[in-house]
Amino acid sequence: MNLSELTIKKAMIGLSEKKFSARKLAEDCLKNIEERNKELNVFLEVFDDVLAQADVADKIISSGEANPLTGIPLAIKDNILIKGRKCSSASKILENYTASYDATVIKKLKDAGVIFMGRTNMDEFAMGSSTESSAFGPTKNPFDLSRVPGGSSGGSAVAVASGMALGALGSDTAGSIRQPAAFCGLVGMKPTYGAVSRYGLMALGSSIDQIGPITKTVEDAEIIFTAIAGADSLDATSVDVSPTEEFSWPSRPSLRSARAGENSSAGFTIGVPRDFLSEGVDPEVLKNFEESLEKLRAAGCKIIDISLPLVKYSLAVYYILMPAEASTNLARYDGMRFGFSAEAPNLLEVYKKTRGEGFGREVRRRIMLGTYVLSHGYYDAYYNKATAVRGQIKHEFEKVFEKVDLIATPTAPTPAFKLGEKIDPVSMYLSDIFTVPANIADLPAVSVPTGKNKDGLPLSFQLMASIGGESALFSTARILEKYLPAGDLS
Numbered sequence: 001m002n003l004s005e006l007t008i009k010k011a012m013i014g015l016s017e018k019k020f021s022a023r024k025l026a027e028d029c030l031k032n033i034e035e036r037n038k039e040l041n042v043f044l045e046v047f048d049d050v051l052a053q054a055d056v057a058d059k060i061i062s063s064g065e066a067n068p069l070t071g072i073p074l075a076i077k078d079n080i081l082i083k084g085r086k087c088s089s090a091s092k093i094l095e096n097y098t099a100s101y102d103a104t105v106i107k108k109l110k111d112a113g114v115i116f117m118g119r120t121n122m123d124e125f126a127m128g129s130s131t132e133s134s135a136f137g138p139t140k141n142p143f144d145l146s147r148v149p150g151g152s153s154g155g156s157a158v159a160v161a162s163g164m165a166l167g168a169l170g171s172d173t174a175g176s177i178r179q180p181a182a183f184c185g186l187v188g189m190k191p192t193y194g195a196v197s198r199y200g201l202m203a204l205g206s207s208i209d210q211i212g213p214i215t216k217t218v219e220d221a222e223i224i225f226t227a228i229a230g231a232d233s234l235d236a237t238s239v240d241v242s243p244t245e246e247f248s249w250p251s252r253p254s255l256r257s258a259r260a261g262e263n264s265s266a267g268f269t270i271g272v273p274r275d276f277l278s279e280g281v282d283p284e285v286l287k288n289f290e291e292s293l294e295k296l297r298a299a300g301c302k303i304i305d306i307s308l309p310l311v312k313y314s315l316a317v318y319y320i321l322m323p324a325e326a327s328t329n330l331a332r333y334d335g336m337r338f339g340f341s342a343e344a345p346n347l348l349e350v351y352k353k354t355r356g357e358g359f360g361r362e363v364r365r366r367i368m369l370g371t372y373v374l375s376h377g378y379y380d381a382y383y384n385k386a387t388a389v390r391g392q393i394k395h396e397f398e399k400v401f402e403k404v405d406l407i408a409t410p411t412a413p414t415p416a417f418k419l420g421e422k423i424d425p426v427s428m429y430l431s432d433i434f435t436v437p438a439n440i441a442d443l444p445a446v447s448v449p450t451g452k453n454k455d456g457l458p459l460s461f462q463l464m465a466s467i468g469g470e471s472a473l474f475s476t477a478r479i480l481e482k483y484l485p486a487g488d489l490s
């Protein structure tokens with residue numbers, strides 16, 4: 001089996017027609033893991049019961065009771081809980097922590113009969129854009145081993161790109177699904193905030209985090225999204241969503257739907273914030289972006305320029321709100337209840353030594369920054385002001401979505417950069433410049449591969465929709481996908 005070209009949809013057909021078994025599929029993924037995991041550092045753990053899971057899936061398929069994802073090998077980011085499995089968030093402080101319950105997305109995927117291959121490497125506690133901050137070493141880009149795969153879901157992306165799994169789950173707080181998907185030539189989808197339950201996801205920024213799929217094709221992303229989406233009584237921020245029809249939470253019906261009465265064949269109107277694309281973008285990225293816009297125009301979409309003057313503040317807002325929420329969420333890792341605990345003569349020293357030795361440099365940096373902006377005398381100046389600006393950014397998007405159906409940008413300002421290239425934290429943070437606005441405004445967004453640069457590195461295109469606009473994203477992303485060369489899925 002050529003796993004580099006096998007999609008979830010093709011595998012579903014092959015399994016149902018008995019062209020191959022779930023066990024054979026799992027064996028081929030395990031073979032790829034054995035051959036390449038050492039050099040790529042993708043899996044922190046490959047589960048020892050993969051073939052047993054596959055045998056169960058084969059029995060379900062033979063019984064005629066299979067779900068669309070039954071027997072499909074998936075990789076899971078190491079911050080999503082699977083009962084009875086280790087889950088470390090790629091941190092020394094949780095190196096030997098074993099989950100006591102299933103995340104809601106895991107329960108849904110178990111019910112669907114998927115095969116869990118293992119837990120994938122990531123930036124520690126999802127704090128990073130390169131998978132270099134993992135306590136267990138960096139993951140490498142399969143297109144160029146000297147380059148990063150993106151982050152923080154870098155391991156999940158490389159697992160799919162290198163044929164170790166047919167799809168993967170990641171989490172996206174500032175682009176941590178879309179950016180690694182872009183760097184690895186894959187589709188990465190961040191759902192509307194609340195469309196997928198966060199129960200069982202180790203929290204980074206609770207008002208921003210979202211679980212989503214990384215796959216080879218748009219159709220595969222939609223298959224996984226359909227399986228994991230929906231309201232959950234265990235997550236008060238979750239909402240019910242139909243993957244094929246836009247829901248109203250709290251937005252109006254889509255512009256496309258409103259126009260359907262006028263002309264049912266009318267293409268989507270796509271807005272391009274030109275003033276947001278003016279600085280720091282690689283020339284090849286811009287060229288590929290413009291070429292992709294022309295393909296959408298040729299397919300019947302209307303492309304117009306839009307203005308989003310406040311969106312440039314999204315990154316600054318994010319790096320106040322996210323550290324603040326992270327400092328609160330990570331306070332539970334104190335060496336007393338679970339995870340790593342350092343020996344010390346008194347309680348204060350236990351706290352200090354546990355966190356000093358257990359947390360990596362980037363995690364400590366963000367905790368300190370978050371604690372500072374929440375401290376007395378600075379709360380109003382930083383946290384409250386950032387929250388107010390976030391509200392204004394959301395309103396700005398709402399107004400623009402009265403005129404357009406979708407907003408297009410590159411996914412990242414550059415192709416995959418070299419390992420160790422962005423030592424300066426600010427330069428690393430700037431790699432999220434195009435992805436973070438969707439998180440700040442709770443919007444769904446998708447990254448679609450749209451070719452390669454002169455060095456053979458993947459380039460990508462991002463689409464954002466209004467709240468609940470997943471169907472518009474999928475249908476438009478499929479248009480772009482048609483222009484990929486045959487077989488160019490990786």
